[in-house]
Amino acid sequence: MDSPAYRPEEYQQLPDQPGVYRYYNAAGELIYVGKAKSLKKRVASYFGNSVGINRKTRRMVREIERIEFTLVNSEFDALLLENNLIKKSQPKYNILLKDDKTYPYLLLTKENFPRIYPTRKVIPSKGTYYGPFASVKGMNNVLELIRSLFTIRTCKLDLSPYKVAEEKYKVCLEYHIGNCLGPCERFQSEEEYQKDIEQAKYILKGNLGVAKSYFKEKMQEAAQSLAFEIAQRYKEKLELLEKYQAKSLVLSQSIGSLDIFSIVLDEKVAFVNYLKIKEGALILSKTVELRKRLDEEPAELLLTAIVRLRDQFQSEAKEILVNIPVEEVYGDFQVTVPKIGDKRKLIELSLKNALYYKKEKALLSGEVKDKKNRVLRQLQSDLSLSDLPDHIECFDNSNIQGTHPVASMVCFLNGKPANKEYRHYHIKTVEGPNDFASMEEVVGRRYQRLQQEGKPLPKLIVIDGGKGQLSSAVTALKAQGIYGKIPIIGIAKRLEEIYFPEDSYPIYIDKKSESLRLLQRIRDEAHRFAITFHRNVRSKHAFGTQLTEIEGIGKLTAEKLLKHFKSIKKIKEATLEDMQAVIGKDKAEKVMHQINQWIAPE
Secondary structure, X not given: OOOOEEOHHHHHHOOOOOEEEEEEOOOOOEEEEEEEOOHHHHHHHHHOOOOOOOHHHHHHHHHOOEEEEEEOOOHHHHHHHHHHHHHHHOOOOOOEEXXXXXXOEEEEEOOOOOOEEEEOOOOHHHEEEEOOOOOHHHHHHHHHHHHHHOOOOOOOOOOOHHHHHOOOOOOOHHHHOOOOOOHHHOOOOHHHHHHHHHHHHHHHOOOHHHXXXXXXXXXXXXHHOOOHXXXXXXXXXXXXXXXXXXXXXXXXXXXXXXXXXXXXXXXXXXXXXXXXXXXXXXXXXXXXXXXXXXXXXXXXXXHHHHHHHHHHOOOOOOEEEEOOOOOOOOOOOEEEOOOOHHHHHHHHHHHHHHHHHHHHHHHHHOOOOOHHHHHHHHHHHHOOOOOXXXXXXXXXEEEEOOEEEEEEEEEEEOOEEOHHHOEEEEOOOOOOOOHHXXXXXXXXXXXXXXXHHOOOOOXXXXXXXXXXXXXXXXXXXXXXXXXXXXXXXXXXXXXXXXXOOXXXXXXXXXXXXXXXXXXXXXXXXXXXXXXXXXHHHHHHHHHHHHHXXXXXXXXXXXXXXXXXXXXXXXXXXXXXXXXXXXHOHHHHHHHHHHXXXXXXXX
């Protein structure tokens, strides 16, 4: 019998009863399937007042040419029927559960002396299918367990009674190594063989407790009959089963069988993780992606995933745990949102999987290009910058009690150190320990040079220091006519305060923020670079002073050596011939003689 059909303007004629409605377009294509506690009220919500209806839903409504519906006994029946119709027709406006994998199953064949083997094709007439399994590895673990516990044949022989009676077959290697008991030569009856198959079914269904009881009972019977070797074999099988169960035990067997679902959302996509617990053992973990079509509510998306995944993975659990409330479902299962205890821990485990999957999909789709860009965008937001700070330069001074004052500038491009752009500065115009004046000098020199060479200016300048150093840097920028063209901030070490020019009050970025950590890293790198340079300068000065104390060696000779060999270490490692090429034979012999005395062991 055909379903009743109505025009869109006839929606008020629909019954006030639970059911499933279907929308068709002018081409006769099914474009949407929905469920309802009241067909009349639900469908009326699409065609009544358009206020509050989103753009995509209005577009769908414009396409509707025909409405059909099916009455059911309850809202839960409507949910199941809706799922079947969506799975069959994949209407374009329904939630799309994106999962392009073909999952493996284990098939228990319908034949004499049944076999168990993996397959990806489901042909119901061939036998009973168990699964699907979320991974081939998981399926192989179950199959390996069954073949370790039971002697189930792997050959493809037709073992119908008349074929076996003809004595056409001979036992193979599997018989000789103990993996098969030879039903092909009537060494094992079908009745005995079927006992193993019955126990294997329990394992395929995840009911390990029944199989454990079976082996325990057999072990005790053999021991009472003084068949200790047989009892030992059953004991080994029992231990193997317990070992397998222990590998996947989540909490304890007392937790029973559960389905756990958690959902996390993106702007256009929802990610749902499904954990299947059977007798306390985690036997399946699966995360799927749901494409929102009509801006569906999170609870609606989650309920859709629950129905589809339970159907796909043949779940019979009577209790379902979720991370958000869903509408009341009148089915053969109970849905709860646990707040504390072991069940809450299972929800958190499921959420962890869903969030990881979401992160991986975002990385693959290019929504998050890399960590550095994310941090730079955060820094841009925290500092209210107009441009992304992909070119940052930071300045720091270094001197000890006013001696050998130097400064450094480090450069970060795209959040990474650009070592080739680092610069050292000797302070030339400032006498004595004056950090403010030194900062003004080096900042002015840096940006005067960049403008002369026509090189790009940075997107952000960072000054290591508080208001005083920042004010000096601002004075240098004004002198170069670029103040206001480049954002500049100062960062004070004690409380990690961020200062802006002409603002006496600092701002504070969250201590756990990645953007603050980037600023700290840049500041620390500038400090390290300045300190290292200062130490080298002091060391060279001290060594130069030592050289000038040598009779016949003056300041110019010492400077020649330092300029040519670049470092004190290389001067000490130089040969007499190398040194002669720089300062002549006589002076080289004097310097070499003195160096040998300095480094000679006492």
